[in-house]
Amino acid sequence: MNWLESSENFWEAMAEDDIYTKDGTVDYKGNPANKSKTGTWRACPFIIGNEFCERLAYYGMSTNLIVYFTHQLNQHSSVATRNNQNWSGTCYITPFIGAFLADSYLGRFWTIFWFSIIYVSGMSLLALSASVHGIKPRCYTDDSCNPTKTQSAVCFIALYLIALGTGGIKPCVSSYGADQFDDTDEAEKKHKSSFFNWFYFSINVGSLIAGSVLVWVQDNYRVAVPIDKSRLHETADAESDIKGSRKIEHTKNLSFFDKAAVQTQSDYIRGSLSPWRLCTVTQVEELKTIIRLLPIWATGIIFATVYSQMGSLFVLQGERMDTHVGKSTFSIPAASLSIFDTLSVIFWIPVYDRIIVPVARKFTGHKSGITQLQRIGIGLFISIFSMVAAAILELVRLREVRRHNYYELKEMPMSIFWQVPQYFLIGCAEVFTFIGQLEFFYEQAPDAMRSFCSALQLTTVALGNYLSSLLVTIVTSVSTRNGKVGWIPDNLNYGHLHYFFWLLTVLSVLNLGVFILIAKWYTYKTPVGTLR
CATH class of the missing domain: 1.20.1250.20 (MFS general substrate transporter like domains)
Incomplete structure (x- = not known):
């Protein structure tokens, strides 16, 4: 009887041992990773999707960055080139910081988590530096801008926050994805090879969309808001376009939304203004009000x-x-x-x-x-x-x-x-x-x-x-x-x-x-x- 009990206990222990990975990987709490609940392709779509979004944001911003330096920050070509290359180089040297923290202290999950927050903060500040009145450079025409030192400084602070953020993400995300597969399991090792293919695929899809669609939008839909706000589109009637609603006076803050009320030739369809392409001042102000x-x-x-x-x-x-x-x-x-x-x-x-x-x-x-x-x-x-x-x-x-x-x-x-x-x-x-x-x-x-x-x-x-x-x-x-x-x-x-x-x-x-x-x-x- 004792022999039977010990035999049953042995096989139960073996079955329980099979539940966990044997290559030393742990879950985000530091406990042994349960193969039936974590990892494999359950987690990888999120990792690949995250990498796609990060690369879309990165290349969408960096590809046309030198144009922003020359046209909006009013930098000479040589200065803009130098600043662009210095920043790009920093983005590829900061991964040493992220790698050191991940391997020595935080682990890959928490390194990605905290540096993603830094990355998003940098992207948000960069967007604000290019759109919010007082922070963005004052431009008289598309090619005539006069940024202050503070405005330029805000832009570069944002850029180097992004460089720091990407330094924590780049060296960890591919390894973190590969960690989802148990090295001691032959079936999972095959899936790991497939993961690297799709991971690199997502990087290039993000780069493709950023270098084509986003850059084209940046160059063709960068509308300048006129200094004279009376030139913004508004109905001539006493009421707004929405029946029963009063028109609203234009306000100065959140002025980047005013671009929706700037008339361009492309706003005309078959000789008349399209309400789907052009907003009135009141409609813009209604959005500002909600915000x-x-x-x-x-x-x-x-x-x-x-x-x-x-x-x-x-x-x-x-x-x-x-x-x-x-x-x-x-x-x-x-x-x-x-x-x-x-x-x-x-x-x-x-x-x-x-x-x-x-x-x-x-x-x-x-x-x-x-x-x-x-x-x-x-x-x-x-x-x-x-x-x-x-x-x-x-x-x-x-x-x-x-x-x-x-x-x-x-x-x-x-x-x-x-x-x-x-x-x-x-x-x-x-x-x-x-x-x-x-x-x-x-x-x-x-x-x-x-x-x-x-x-x-x-x-x-x-x-x-x-x-x-x-x-x-x-x-x-x-x-x-x-x-x-x-x-x-x-x-x-x-x-x-x-x-x-x-x-x-x-x-x-x-x-x-x-x-x-x-x-x-x-x-x-x-x-x-x-x-x-």
């Missing part, structure tokens, strides 16, 4: 994350407190305390409308007392204190737990009504932020897209809940390492829920800072015929 709204929209996600705590962690916190009303036997559910948020909203709306607005109007002269962005910002500021109140309450509660050894008590003798301030503060913040967002997104949305922008504003609540879920997942994973109970255990008396509330406090402060910067940058939409 300007997005950063404001994004700052609402952190607020929605704070707001979502009323239905989750506030309730769990309340469950560990005394839910009785006074000394009576009447007990209220912890979730019912959300009525204080509702009562706060009911209280603050008339106070805001009948007291705050008239008083603020006397000082600011603004029809609404304060601007919509100021209203949103005040709400974001107030929401910080709701998290501070929740964190302090949890600190006090845990102090009582430790002092009186209440660890196993489901309800400790501390009234749940101590939670009222945090609910009341969120209700106050809600009146400022949520209602401010409703008005702001309605007022700033293009006339024909107001329903869309209202829906966009509502998605912050969805993303706030998702972000809260993600934060809880990350915090739980990190804080429960090495057998610790973590920040949010089943029994909160053993946990550190206040740490999570402090985390949200910090995120809210950072979010408010970002919002203030964005609000200063924001340009309000101005319909034609109205005064700023």
Whole structure:
């Protein structure tokens, strides 16, 4: 019997051993690679696709770079040639940096990951340096540009970020693809040879498209925006092309989109302008409006994350407190305390409308007392204190737990009504932020897209809940390492829920800072015929 058992154990061990690769490769966590779940052609299409996109971006930019140096940066031919060759040479020397980091410290996966971020940052900065007013060179004609030293410096910083990024990708990506095949498996070794063929194929397809299509587009569709903005295309009618929509005044920022309203001979089809090839100023401004709204929209996600705590962690916190009303036997559910948020909203709306607005109007002269962005910002500021109140309450509660050894008590003798301030503060913040967002997104949305922008504003609540879920997942994973109970255990008396509330406090402060910067940058939409 013992012989049979040992024999079975032997074959089970052999079968389990067959699951993993035998050439020393590991997964991205550093564990032995499971052949049935990772690697082979499951992963290679993504690696090949990534290489295709990287080469398309690289050659699409580098092939015509010397033309950009001479025409846009106003460099002499010899200077442009030297700069182009120096940069190209750097792109092929930096792989030593990436190779060293990959082999000695990071591994190929994480080297590709982090250097791809550097690469994308460089490409983004390069695009901005060629398109954003103030950063791009000022050109009077296609061949007459006068860049400042700063503008040229931004361009070269972007280029050498790309050179550094490509240095981390080039030496690792082919090896990383080949690593997906087990060297000790004859069938997989055949596939590895095939991988190198398709890998090099993707490089050349990317190069082919970049050197033909992208370069042709760069040379033939590089439209110059006229200095006189009245020359941009717009309808002569009182309304825009979209029935029921007002025309919008031209704005200076995001001016690279103005190219869509520049008339060229190719915009005419059979003697008339094609609406598919030429936009009006209003249509361009509508796109600008949506783009300007997005950063404001994004700052609402952190607020929605704070707001979502009323239905989750506030309730769990309340469950560990005394839910009785006074000394009576009447007990209220912890979730019912959300009525204080509702009562706060009911209280603050008339106070805001009948007291705050008239008083603020006397000082600011603004029809609404304060601007919509100021209203949103005040709400974001107030929401910080709701998290501070929740964190302090949890600190006090845990102090009582430790002092009186209440660890196993489901309800400790501390009234749940101590939670009222945090609910009341969120209700106050809600009146400022949520209602401010409703008005702001309605007022700033293009006339024909107001329903869309209202829906966009509502998605912050969805993303706030998702972000809260993600934060809880990350915090739980990190804080429960090495057998610790973590920040949010089943029994909160053993946990550190206040740490999570402090985390949200910090995120809210950072979010408010970002919002203030964005609000200063924001340009309000101005319909034609109205005064700023």
